[in-house]
Amino acid sequence: MDLKPVRTRFAPSPTGRMHLGSARSALYPFLLARRTGGTFILRIEDTDVKRTVPGAEQELIEGLRWLGINYDEGPDIGGPCGPYRQTERREIYHTHAWKLVELGRAFPCFCTAERLDKVRQEQMANKQNPRYDGACRALDPEDARRRVAAGEKYVIRFKMPKEGSIQSADLLRGPITTDNAALDDTVLLKSDGLPTYHLAAMVDDHLMGITHVIRGSEWLPSMPLHVHVIRAFGWDEPQFVHLSVFLKPSGKGKMSKREAAEAIKDGHSIFVSDMKDLGYTPEGVLNWIALMGWGVSEGDVLTLDDMIARFDINNLTPSPAAINFAKLDHFNGAHIRALRTDDLAARLKPYFLREHLTVDDPTLTRIIPLIRERLVTLDDCLPFAAWFFRATVQPKPEELVAKGLTAAQSADVARKALEILSALPEINPATAEPPLRALVERLGLGPNQVFGILRAAVTGQTVSPPLFESMEIVGKEKVLERVKKAIEILEKM
RNA sequence: GCCCCCAUCGUCUAGUGGCCCAGGACGGGGCCCUCUCAAGGCCCAAACAGCGGUUCGAGUCCGCUUGGGGGCACCA
Structure with a gap:
């Protein structure tokens, strides 16, 4: 590709919400400018006074900033060719x-x-x-x-x-x-x-x-x-x-208002400003829209820098592309997994705060490695880890009963486990796992049965991060307390 | 109605006349790993819209058909 510095622009009209199509229309000229060492400009095309909606320009600017599509000249930052508002x-x-x-x-x-x-x-x-x-x-x-x-x-x-x-x-x-x-x-x-x-x-x-x-x-x-x-x-x-335009997921017809509403029902959205709330990362969204209309032969999890390094305008495709939210999930998960612990912690914290939980930073940092590869969206941290920040958990009684066992038998298993855990100086994978596995052996049960009871008791749920690592973070005192409570519940069944 | 554009697995795409009985990714199925859920590893199914040309040879070039998309404002 010719690498002479180019000047490109994104020239939206502030007439509505910023959607995926707008984002991609901004991305490609941005990539071309960065690839060639050129300049990327934001220009607001607001010549239809009747259709201009208040706040739309701001949403555009915030959307670009969130995505990391930075412009060199624009209405809010000026430049040698201003003004940038028509x-x-x-x-x-x-x-x-x-x-x-x-x-x-x-x-x-x-x-x-x-x-x-x-x-x-x-x-x-x-x-x-x-x-x-x-x-x-x-x-x-x-x-x-x-x-x-x-x-x-x-x-x-x-x-x-x-x-x-x-x-x-x-x-x-x-x-x-x-x-x-x-x-x-x-x-x-x-x-x-x-x-x-x-x-x-x-x-x-x-x-x-x-x-x-x-x-x-x-x-x-x-x-x-x-x-x-x-x-x-x-x-x-x-x-x-x-x-080319984005088509609705079925591939029949372009994205419409009706389709936008459908997407929201499914926990998705075509609007950039909704993405953060839904737990999507700028990296994931960017990667997703970049590859609809741009063919890379292999290796398609790309950061913005990767895209800049690999962008070639000749590899854009002229045919319309149907959007596919499953692919967004894939890219989002992939980018979450690539985040450093402190970065991911900082990004997760707002989702806990949104649920009015009190977040203890050191604890959050310890939780990250346990949940990182389980997150598809950032707000998935809630089902996996919100319980860490609650004083107590409320396991459903039936979830405390192991598959194939009665409540009384489950209570018995829990009592034996409690005995083992109580005797430990502290609870962590190294101290707790070997004796509990031995217990599994001794009782002739499956690990799922024994660990399942403990999981429900300690986390209050049937799906959680790894059990022993979780118990370590919760701490011995609370673990014992919760297992005791579980035994009481089981005894009353 | 008229004009324009597009056409490879379900989806996003690689492919620029022989390297293609078509490659990758998502999704799907199976297996492995496994304390749940994931992640990860291995394997499988899955496409050149149709018909005519051009050529020694076509997914790749041309035409038509079909299908899809866009446009025909004192809107962008």
């Missing part, structure tokens, strides 16, 4: 739109939305393609200028050539040729004075020196228009890369 660049677009008018490549249009709607409906009724009918295209330029000066509402439309064709290219798909006749006199500057995407993005990408435009495939059909606009200004177009 509503703050009004004059730039205004000037550029009129420049196109002067060049004869665009024209003011005074048509009302009502008339345009009517025309469109008639066209559709006649099975024609809906398009601008050209009413204002033929207006005398001086006339038009006077009407604008007089304060009449107007938009500026691109004056699409009636004949000929244009060639544009997508890096992954190759060149495509489009007849100009199939293209429309698209609005570039709206009557509120703000630009449409087709003007704003082209102007900004040029002014910000963007070399590679990596964006969603919904832009593929308008790429020819974009190339027209860019060339009308006399600029060179950047490399275009269109990313």
